[in-house]
Amino acid sequence: MQDRMERLLDKLREQGHRITPQRIAVLRVLLESRDHPSVEDIFEKVKVNFPTTSLATVYKTISVLKELGELLELEFSNDHNRYDGNKPYPHPHLICTRCKKIVDPELGGLTDITRELVSDTGYKILSHRLEFYGICPECQERR
Amino acid sequence: MQDRMERLLDKLREQGHRITPQRIAVLRVLLESRDHPSVEDIFEKVKVNFPTTSLATVYKTISVLKELGELLELEFSNDHNRYDGNKPYPHPHLICTRCKKIVDPELGGLTDITRELVSDTGYKILSHRLEFYGICPECQERR
DNA sequence: TTATCTGCAAAATGTTTGCATGCAC
């Protein structure tokens, strides 16, 4: 993980971006989180160490990381977007619609399905999104 | 398809909703569309026959149909949501990121994967979302 | 030194809501 941080900092520098304390703080939160935080979540955690950090800066840092392909964005129109800085490539997600928890299930990929799709449709597939919505065991217990 | 319209009208009535010309117009557009229209798209088409219809009414009708489980909503945080009134249950979508076209590919379902997921995680799976993003053949031609 | 970044506030976007009037039943 420390490796990844170094690699990210190098990549930022290479692309002409500056390394600021705020960016390091955002990166740290992203790499430490396994729970697919929202921008607001990231902001709150960053503020613990950098009380003056603004939401706009978090948004801007996220935008840079997306451009570099180092951050996966899970879009929701009715809710905050959520982010995965650890596995910044498409992979399945399992989302509890009650507590909003998002986890990465161990699941075989979509390689075969994608190959079939390409030969059937002629599309050039660049990415995908696979999400399962349900109720997690904890929330099932709760009521 | 006429059947579906009748069925929808019956269901609306049964649930205590009123059948207004605006609602019929929105339903008609939804059932006639195969291209997963946005609210704005629906609004434009409805206005041809009902120039006084408001966007709010389209939104409210859509909200009712979602509640009844008769409309599938594809959420996008950066773009208009898109709707499928013909197949209001989860199914795969193939999305051209250049022209924003959305089509329904013929693809085996996720039944096996879902079953595996349930026994692995204990989640109660209620729904899913599977989308492939790429460039359609027409857009590949275009440049 | 200087171009990029920050942080504030304002703008933009898509969707929802409140309310007076209208209309389905």
Place this chain on the structure above:
DNA sequence: GTGCATGCAAACATTTTGCAGATAA
């Protein structure tokens, strides 16, 4: 006649943008 629906405009929530001052390189 009653109560739900409409249509307008205002409100909302999230994200983006503009800009003056601060700062990394």
